[in-house]
Amino acid sequence: MQLIEQAKIREAVLMILEAIGEDPEREGLKDTPDRVARMYAEIFSGLAEDAGVYLECVFTEEHEEMIVVKDIPFYSTCEHHLVPFIGKAHVAYIPAGGKVTGLSKLARVVESIARRPQLQERLTREIADVIMKKLNPQGVAVVVEAEHLCMSMRGIKKPGSKTVTSAVRGLFRKSAKTRAEFLSLIKT
Ligand SMILES: Nc1nc2c(ncn2[C@@H]2O[C@H](COP(=O)(O)OP(=O)(O)OP(=O)(O)O)[C@@H](O)[C@H]2O)c(=O)[nH]1
Ligand SMILES: [Zn+2]
Structure with missing residues (x-):
């Protein structure tokens, strides 16, 4: 990985x-x-990092229910215009094999993947995929909501408009009930 x-x-x-x-x-x-x-x-700085290393922090805990860290604020940079897009990520997973990660590590993953020239869709997908790969959980769900300054301060000039993207893997993809539980938890 190249240094700046x-x-x-x-x-x-x-x-x-x-x-x-x-x-x-x-x-x-x-x-x-x-x-x-x-x-x-x-x-x-995220370009020089492998976000997966944060998920090497695991604890043995027989918890097989949903864990949600919501409202994780992030600043990323639109790769088309090199201006910020700013928002919140909500990250959930259902552990498997008695393995949970540190809660802050989920926020560190978001931070690391956001600190690159990005597309919101790719940010969302990469967060989900690295958690699937490293923790091998029953499922992962990620929702990202953000305002793109390239749509606010220039161009179409629509301040306040928000883009919402999601990525669901495993049980969150298979079960509408699991997805609904996640959505209700991030709403409150
Ligand atoms: N899908 C997606 N599009 C994005 C994202 N960030 C910025 N864009 C869009 O990238 C597109 C680039 O369009 P272009 O026509 O090449 O660039 P432009 O002439 O500056 O376009 P305008 O923003 O419409 O003025 C715009 O529609 C942006 O809104 C993102 O995270 N995801
Ligand atoms: Zn842009």
Whole structure:
């Protein structure tokens, strides 16, 4: 996995500032290429990570009911426009084999996968798939709701509109009752 090349970002941001007719030497802008490079290293830090490693934290617990961590806030970056999309993820799974993971690890997975140039659909799917792969549970469900700034601050300009995506695996896919339980739990 590649590390972010901050020198390249600095150069590119300098060129953008010049291209929009700004003076990159003026006081407010002179450190901007460096700031943006550091910011990109932060908001794209997930590129250098395997989100699955967080799920290596498991505890033995005979719990075979649904576990839901809801309202996990995230900031991601739309890969089409490189502006943020911001929202919440709700993540549920039904453990199998007496194996549960740390609750914060589910939020860490969301965070890691969000910190990449993303599509909301892919973010949603990747969260579900990594949990299926690493925990091998009876099922996983993920709902993501987000506002895309590329639809709010520019283009079609519809602030407040939300996109909702879901991914269901295993029992959540097979059983309408399990899906309904999940939906009722994330509503309250
Ligand atoms: N499916 C999907 N589309 C997205 C996501 N983020 C942004 N988009 C869309 O990507 C599309 C890119 O469309 P283009 O026509 O190539 O770009 P554009 O000319 O800037 O389009 P407008 O946003 O309509 O002005 C837009 O419709 C965006 O709303 C996402 O997470 N999922
Ligand atoms: Zn966009």
